[in-house]
Amino acid sequence: MQNRKVISPNSLRSRLLRPLRHGDRPWQGMIMLGSALVIVLMAAIGWMLWTRSGDARIAFGWSFLLPTTNPNWDPVKNNFQAWPFIYGTLLTSLFAIGFALPISLGIAIFLAELCPPWLRTPLSWLVELLAAIPSVVYGLWGIFIFLPLVVTPVGNFLANTLGQVPVVGALFTGPIPASGVSRLAASLILTIMIIPTIAAVTRDVFLAIPNSQREASQALGATKWETIWQVLLPYGLSGILGAVILGLGRALGETMAVTMVIGNSIESSSSLLRPGYTMASLIANEFAEAVSNLHTEALIEIGLILFVTTLLLNILARFLVWRVARRTPQEARA
């Protein structure tokens, strides 16, 4: 008979190994710790931005955010107002959404409803690759190629047509700089960058719509386009709205490409065709060089505005997409 080695239950080795043998407690502790870290991180971002901008918030109050016709951003005199940057961010993002939505909708419809299944995956990949290109590469291509070849001609055209219209004209007064550096350039680059986000989510919304909807519509004699436009689109509307909001969130926070093409100047002009600034590009440009405490804090407060805005947008978007996702399977079953 072999001499079996007996491990006494109270030996050190056995005691050390015990939690491993019945390791569910430690395991649960570890995965809860991982989760807690993520939650703490989110809270810490908000808290840090809030406390580190305390002096600026006290010094400028709400006037920091309010629209003004005579904006101040003066690091020498320590006087800061964020309106030109808020305006620049809103203007470029909203125009980007305006350009990107019809294109993304077309892509989503084509991918989900029309194209043969063998083509769907590679085409979806290509569209999503647009989101994989680093934003500095967009910026570089923008400065040297896209701006002189596309943005300047388009800008001149807009200045000569829409710029002459009485009310809307204020948004399109020229002249656009010869280099093309302008808010329009930022909007168009942002358009390209948010198309993949909006198109991918919208495609998924279309793919999630139950077939019974399509069959019922076509059985009533509707053409394919009528089915898409009058049946599927209203059905997936809140999901598409969610996609738009996700895209908007991306556009608001995009930094590098915008910084490289928007011109980074504080202008009193409200025109799309003039150079400007966005909140993100301001932080990227000035933060490393900010000397005074108040300047740094004002920049952090701008970061806080961005954080709160994207937080709210994300909550709204998730809610909308989630509502579609929840409704669809139940009705598909019915």
Next chain:
Amino acid sequence: MSTFTELIDRNRMARLRQRKGTNAAMLSLTGLLTALALVPLFWIIGYVIIRGGRSINLDFFIHLPRPMGMTGGGVLHAIEGTLVVTLLAAVFAIPPGVLAAFYAARFPNTPLGVILRFSTDVLSGVPSIVIGLFTYALMVKPMGHYSGLAGGVALAFLMLPTIIRTTEEMLKLVPSTLREASLGLGAPEWKTSLRVLFPAAANGIITGFLLALARAAGETAPLLLTTLGNERFDLGQIITGGIQAHQSVFQIIGRIVNQPLDSLPLTLWKYAQQPYPERIDQSWAVALVLMILVLLINISARVWIQVRTRRMKG
């Protein structure tokens, strides 16, 4: 025959023709829009390859930059910096990300699980420049100087939501019978998770890592506020110098991560703004290297998951 019904028929035919016309026009418009969206993709990739390919050479990969205005020199410091920072980010982000994903997949409806999934969503939407500001306040300010370590932490924060979400999705795809079989054989929960669920989902999880890594490698904005840039960074010299001075591995790693670093996107951004044509040429070359790096990781991750899932189904 009555002309009345004929008239109605003709009207109906006209409307039908019009409806079919709209149908054809709008459907082809969607195809055109898809093609239109792909124009910038091929334009960017094509132009970067042509322009970057012209100014790329071996020196570019193995030399440090020359002083401004001089020709020659390379971006070795930025390549090394990118490697250091993304590696650090992966080391920091993967363990907590995977653990949190196990929690999210196992307990999605507990209060902690709900808040976790919400936080993940929010984090994935936070602009990268804001992450940079946060990391600046968290690390650079208290440490008193910019460092590669802070950059790694910032990129880890950016990678975290991607890692959690893809890992969670992949864990959920594992059939519950596998889990039940393992538990039924008497394996404890942790062993089931690590030895059964994780390997079963590994392909998708690795794809998630790679996609997150590709995104982090191309990021600039957070690095601007954390690693700042350092044209004299020389990984080889630090390591050989450290070995000659009989420093321990930890001391050498500490020296590497404790100083400001450059990275490829950061270098591209700086060079593109300089008035010297050599630097502009080099920025195109950096764009080429960066794009190939990011697209290669991205495409291989997608191909990998595609091939693997097909094999699993077959």
